[in-house]
Amino acid sequence: MEELSLKHHLPDAILTAYAGGTLPEAFSLVVATHVSLCDECRAALASLDAVGGALLEDIPKADVDENALAATMARIMAAPPQPPRTFRTQAASIFPAPLAEYVKGGPEKVRWRGVGAGVKQAILPCAGDATARLLYIPAGAAMPDHSHRGLELTMVLQGAFSDEVDRFARGDVEVGTEDLSHTPVAEAGEDCICLAATDAPLKFKRLLPRLAQPFFGI
C-alpha cells in the first residue's frame, strides 16, 4: 500500500457535506480521490458517517406501506444474482480508483487540451454546479496568477507545486477561497498533474491569462 506523509487535508466542512450527501459531484470526486490515499481523512469520514447513523436511529418513525416487507422481499428475489464481491483497490496508475473511473484508466487515457505555455487540461463530466478538471503543468512552469470567486479544491496526483501558501505534493489538497490569490509553480523534476474542482469561474489577474480563460472552460 502506498504510504504518503500528507500535510494538507480536506476541511471538516467539506467532509461533513460529503458524509451528509450534499456535496456537489465535482468536489465529491476530490474527496473520494484524497480519502483513497489518506487514512486520516478516511477515519474522520467514518466518524461523520456515525453521526448520520445516530440521527437515523433517533428519528421519529414514519409509517411504511402495509405490504412493504413483502414488496422488498419480492425485489430481493427478482434481483439478478449479485456479482462476486470485488474490492476496488489500488489502481496501478497514479489515479486512485474513483478518479480512474471518470477517466476510464490512467493518465494515458486523458484527452488533454493545451491551454498555452505547455499547460494542459481535461474537463471531467460532473453533474451539478461545480466543475472538475485535470491539470497538467510542466515541471518548472507556472499556472496563471488567479483568485477565486467560489471554492476551489486542488489535489496533487504527481509532482508537486508551491505557491504563496506552501508546498503541495502527491495527495495534498489546497483549498482556494475568495481570500486566496495565488500563483502555483510546478516544481522542477517531474511534471505536475492535479485534480481540481471549482464552483465558480476563476478570476485571472493579468491580461494574457484573462484572454486564456475561455480556453480553460471554467
Next chain:
Amino acid sequence: MTTVGTPKPSLHLAGTVLAMRDGKNSVVPETSKNLDPWTKCLIEFKHSQDAEKFAELFAHFAPRVKAFLMKSGASATLAEETTQEALATVWQKAEMFDPARASASTWIFTIVRNKQIDAIRKQRRPEPEDLPWGSEAPPSSEEILVVSDEQANLRRCLDELPDSQRQMIEQAYFGDLSHYEIAELTGLPLGTIKSRIRLGLERLRYELKKN
C-alpha cells in the same frame, strides 16, 4: 483484487445458528450485554441470511429510513420506493457489513444516503477505494464492542446537545445546508471514534504489508 463469493439470497428459514462459513468471519460477542441489539441482529443476518432476522431488521429500520428520506425532502411515494430499495440493498450487501468499522445504523445510513444521491439528486457519488477490512484479520469481539459503545455514546451526546447545535447537525445531514454553510460539528465525541478507526486502519495496513 480480492474476490469473495456472495451467497445468493435464499428464503428458507435456516434457523438462528451463527454459521461461520469460512471460519474467518467475526462472531457475535456472546458475553456482551452492551452490544447494540441491531448490530447484533445484522451480524446474525449476515451469517444466516435468515428471512426472519431480516424481518426484524426491516421492522426497526424501514420506518426510520422512510422518515429520514422524507425529512430530507422526498415525497412519501418516493421515500417508500427508496426505502424498499435501500432495505433490499441491506440484504444484498450484508456480506460486506463490518461491525468493527460501523454500527448497523451507521452502515444502513450510508446505504440510504447513497440511494438518496442516486434517486433524488440524480448525481453520481464517487466513492473512495475499498480497503479489504475484515478479510485479512477478522475483527475481535472487543473491537466490535468498542464501536458499539462509541455509537451509543455519540447518540447520548447528540441528545444532550443544545437545540441550536443539534439543529445545525440535522440540517447538514438532511440536506438543508451547503458546504459553505456547514460549520465544524462541535460538542460531539468524534475524536474518539476517529482515533479508534485510525488504529484499525494502521493495523490493517500492517497486516496487508505482512502478506
